[in-house]
Amino acid sequence: MKPLAVSAYTVTSALGHGLDAHLEALTAARTGLRANDFSRDALTCWIGRVADVESTPIPDDWRHRDCRNNRLAWLGLQQDGFLDQVNAARDRYGASRVALILGTSTASIGATEEAYRRLEDQRIPPDMREPDIHSPHSLILFVADALGLEGAALTMSTACSSSAKVFASAERLIRLGVVDAAVVGGVDTLCDSVLYGFNALELVSPEPCRPFDRTRNGISIGEAAGFALLERAAARPGAAQLIGYGESSDAYHMSTPHPEAAGARLALQDALDRAGITPEQVDYVNLHGTASQKNDDVEAGLIAQVFPDHTRVSSTKGFTGHTLGAAGIVEAAITLLAMQQGFVPGNLGASEPDPVCGPQFAWRNETRAVNVALSNSFGFGGNNACLAFRRGGV
Template sequence: MSQTVYIHALGLTSAMGTGLEAHRQALARAPKLSETRAYSPAQVRPLGVVNCALPDLSHSPKAAQSRNNQLLWSAWLQLAGHWARLAVDPARVAVIIGTSTSGIGDNEADFAPGADTVPLYERQQIAAPARFLASELGISGPAYTLSTACTSGAKAIAAGRRLLQAGVVDWVIAGGADALCGLTVQGFSALDAISDAPCNPMSANRAGINIGEAAALFLLSRTPAEIAVTGVGESSDAHHISAPDPQGAGAEQALRAALADARLAPGDVGYLNLHGTATELNDKMEAHAVARVFPEALPCSSTKPFTGHTLGAAGALEAGLCVLALQTGELPPHHWDGQADSALPALNLVRPGTHAACVHAMSTSFAFGGNNIALLLSRVSN
């Protein structure tokens, strides 16, 4: 059987909506995040809130009843129809989930003044999302959670690919989920990384991120399908606990490693989903790394104005948007104020309504501690 790892189904839930069609439609409109005091009572902020109804988890153990798991189950339900048609050995299936918050947001409510409920530590354990999904589905193969900040969801996909290529399992459910909570909103605010206006990636006027929540799940196997994960590149800057290497050396290394893994040249890639957080340092180092690796004509965009920065879910969510681009030829647009930063190399930022027959698309994620990953996804002929 092929060592290529294929994508058989995809579930997306974010501020853009629930399901692939909702995300396709949202990309054709101007982004609009929720303006709210939630999670930061002293100030109205734009946040990537999931406003659609989420599944009821009252049938699950109390410790599993978190908003994070609701997001995760929402993404899973989009895969469930495909899953039901498969004959699988539960011991030959892996569940790998990326997260940074797990169920912390639900426990925050238990700690609020006047609350008469007891916080459930198990609910906020990093292991909780994978444990929940494996338990609900009766999966007895490897099940674990990765928490590498903003690369977590992409790392989960990469880890699942390795398990499949090693023959450890036959199917992998991989992705990320992160729910909004006060810890992340106030924490990033303390780092002066939050923007009080919609984020403005790659602009001279960029002022920081908007936090969001989301879940994205991929169903992967070695059985041929239309789209494959053809390349993975990972690196570590070891530069600073929160700031990236200003020259983007680690980011560049990840980009080049993904290309080498896929046996592709830079000119083969038709679209790049930027990490594009709209912070001063991330956009600077990423623009320089991208300019060194790719031709100037490579279409690229940051989709965080649509979703907010969904942290542990971001890498999987944005890889999912690359899948949509491969399927439809509609490239995710880059929304900003159009004021280019003269200190950054010029990038070919995608204009709304851009269509291109894209065969290979890349998604990048760069996290605290210099943790970097690039995923290459490709339409393949079987």
């Protein structure tokens, strides 16, 4: 495929607001996870909660779309000069020529939970009767208005691969001439449905998650917002580039990955093929690495089979928690940051590496050039995505 320039990007998570906060936490090997102080009945677990979401006001023009998920989106959009970059792209191409593609797994379901808790005579209270809030498209409706965009607008909801697959959709729209640029990203906030849902599946750890540790016992759920602006490479020489992507759906099981990584392997190979690269050329892979038993076992086995010893790999969910529908964009942003700064983030949380892990694993931070990198995102139902990036100027 023809590369796309990543003209701008930003991320807000439990590590902090914006790229500088993330770089500081990553280089200091400091987690953003903390004991659960969100769920109503204090479920015993650790979470990646974003600071200041509740105190972030939605601008008056969009008060009818006020909910925690949209507050986090607005908080995230204001970091790293991202709004200025989007405004410049909108002026350059026209509002109808910039697409908006956002991933989310829960959208504003937290607001719907609140509405049902506050039923009045078995009816949703008047201040919560806003259809846009109780919609899977609440995020895209809010952000399209906030950015003043009038082009193609898509909500991607494929579980944990949601905000990785947005890059693939953007590439297709730009390649086909439907638009000239695209804002991609994802936002998911903490809510009881997610915390108790994953707990019911016996997937939530009572302590900070430990991806790829021999004694790992489940995930830590986080929340995040992340965005990127994609344009044709010629428009932004010197910028980091999206050089490939891969997608697959093995449909092996509702929540368990294929034991032989069939779908993940297809997505990985698809990304390499589109990028025109071999595994030997990949410097770093940001793994999906949720710290669940099955996911880590399958993904580690795939890495050992495909990549040479010198390729470095790690999961960064020990820093942020699993941000669900926002995981793809969060980990893409961390990958881009690692490329820009010349380091590999360590696999935070693991003290006893699982024997299935090969020599590719970076258990601690490493300083090294990262010219080509991949980011894996694997969702429920075997809905997989893999992104390939190249450092700017290479």
